[in-house]
């Protein structure tokens with residue numbers, strides 16, 4: 846639902862999900878980063894350093910991104926299956942909050 850009140854224009858920074866490709870407010874997305882040590886991990890605080898890509902807080906989007914290798918391309922690193930499993934677990938845990 847989009848309800849806009851006149852005079853209440855707030856600029857929300859939008860980022861594109863690497864899975865579904867939708868533009869969403871940063872807050873609703875999770876950052877996947879590549880650290881300087883070439884580790885790929887979820888940045889749930891949004892404060893870690895590294896090259897990052899955004900993805901919905903949704904394991905289905907992660908699965909999509911995995912299939913299309915979007916994360917590999919945007920992070921310029923190859924991501925082994927075990928890392929995807931870790932990301933998936935971490936994301937699934939967070940979903941239960």
Ligand SMILES: [Zn+2]
Nearest residue numbers: 862865901906
């Ligand atoms: Zn998505």
